Amino acid sequence: MIRITSFFLMTIVTFLVGVKVAAQELSFRTEYIGNSGYYYLPPGEKPKEKIGDAEGSAMIYQGALRIPLAISKDKYNRAQLWGMGVSGTYTRFSNDHFTHEMVPELMNLELGFYHTRSLSNKWSLKASMGMGLFMPSTDFSEFNFRNILFSGGVVFIRHLKSNLDIGAGVAINSSLGYPMVFPTFYLRWEPRGKYDVTIELIEGLDASIGYEFTDDFTLAYALEMSGQVALLKQAGKDMIFSHQYIVTGLRPEFKIGESRFSVMGMAGLNLYRPASFSERSLKGVFASDNDYYFAISPYLSVGIKMKF
Numbered sequence: 001m002i003r004i005t006s007f008f009l010m011t012i013v014t015f016l017v018g019v020k021v022a023a024q025e026l027s028f029r030t031e032y033i034g035n036s037g038y039y040y041l042p043p044g045e046k047p048k049e050k051i052g053d054a055e056g057s058a059m060i061y062q063g064a065l066r067i068p069l070a071i072s073k074d075k076y077n078r079a080q081l082w083g084m085g086v087s088g089t090y091t092r093f094s095n096d097h098f099t100h101e102m103v104p105e106l107m108n109l110e111l112g113f114y115h116t117r118s119l120s121n122k123w124s125l126k127a128s129m130g131m132g133l134f135m136p137s138t139d140f141s142e143f144n145f146r147n148i149l150f151s152g153g154v155v156f157i158r159h160l161k162s163n164l165d166i167g168a169g170v171a172i173n174s175s176l177g178y179p180m181v182f183p184t185f186y187l188r189w190e191p192r193g194k195y196d197v198t199i200e201l202i203e204g205l206d207a208s209i210g211y212e213f214t215d216d217f218t219l220a221y222a223l224e225m226s227g228q229v230a231l232l233k234q235a236g237k238d239m240i241f242s243h244q245y246i247v248t249g250l251r252p253e254f255k256i257g258e259s260r261f262s263v264m265g266m267a268g269l270n271l272y273r274p275a276s277f278s279e280r281s282l283k284g285v286f287a288s289d290n291d292y293y294f295a296i297s298p299y300l301s302v303g304i305k306m307k308f
Contacts, residue, residue: 024067029303031060033245033270036297038098056095056102056294058243058273060228062303063088074118081116085130090138091228091243093275102275103241106228109133112151124157126167126186136230136241146238147231150174155186163190175231176280177238196220208251215255222251222266231280238280245273247299260307270299 038054064087072080091106112130119125129152135143155169167186172179187199194212198220199205210220227244249268256262276292 025065025305025307027062027064027303027305029060029062029301031058031062031301032299033058033060033247033273033294034298035094036270036273036295038292038294041291041293051292052099053097054095054099055097056093056275057297058094058245059092061090076118076121078118078124079116080118081114083114085112085114086110089228093243101234103136103230103232103243105137106230106241106243107133107135107138108228119156122159124159124165124167125154126157126169127154128152134229134231136232144233146177146233149231153184155184157186163192164188175229175240176282180282210251210253216257217255218253220251220253221249223248224266234277239277240280241275241277243273243275245299246271249299262305263303264305265302266299268299270294270297273297 035055035057038051038056040049040051042049064085066083066085068081068083070080070082074080087108087110089106089108093102093104095102095104110130110132112128114126114128116124116126129150131151132149133143133147134149135147151171151173153169153171155167157165157167159165165186165188169184169186170181171184172181174180189197189199191197196210196212196218197208198210199207205225206222207224208220208222210218210222212218223246225244225246227242229243230241232239232241247266247268247270249266251264251266253262253264273294274292275294276290278290
């Protein structure tokens with residue numbers, strides 16, 4: 001299960017970058033995942049096993065810039081958009097009492113281009129392509145072409161109502177060293193009034209339901225799935241180190257006056273945090289005997305966002 005989740009996440013991280021962006025946007029975010037024990041989940045119905053006294057926490061620092069390159073309105077009054085996105089993530093692990101090797105840090109850098117256009121009054125198309133650098137350190141002298149991942153995809157959107165779109169398509173990436181194709185989906189629902197329901201696949205999963213108390217303050221209950229990976233060589237084999245986390249909690253957002261500047265945070269729990277190595281092969285990614293994860297722990301984050 002962890003391997004399937006990890007592999008699919010690597011696809012959506014690089015596929016839907018910028019898919020909802022209609023203005024230039026700069027954002028930064030810091031996340032803290034609290035300390036917890038490290039476990040192994042055997043195949044079948046066997047109970048989980050704690051790995052000795054191993055435990056760990058993580059700090060994640062993220063930054064992203066979305067830049068529309070060309071925007072115009074078509075005859076259906078929808079935007080035709082060409083744009084690009086750049087992002088970077090640095091993850092630092094604090095792990096103790098491990099008897100086997102663990103990656104101390106991860107660096108992910110990504111560049112993507114995206115396009116959206118109408119096909120008819122009821123249908124639109126969104127497409128993207130990009131590449132990323134996924135390393136187990138910040139030392140560029142260790143860079144190798146095995147650290148590069150290419151991706152792309154297309155999704156067809158059906159406009160059911162003015163505030164409801166649904167779609168499906170395919171995404172492709174080179175995380176195994178050769179192209180792999182996966183199904184993708186898209187959902188946009190914007191309820192009218194002060195309630196806001198969001199389901200996004202932009203940089204992982206972001207699902208939330210919120211209430212706008214004032215023009216400047218919104219409080220939401222959110223569920224997020226995100227993660228980072230490193231493509232590396234270990235004992236002569238091409239490997240993937242994947243680190244994912246599913247978190248939930250309350251997420252306030254404050255808008256600063258009439259500006260386009262926002263401050264947001266989140267406080268809650270990390271529900272599930274798999275972190276382990278697997279072979280960079282189809283067999284390794286979908287293996288059922290490599291499910292290692294950190295247990296439930298506290299989660300905090302704070303970020304800023306600016307549109308201009």
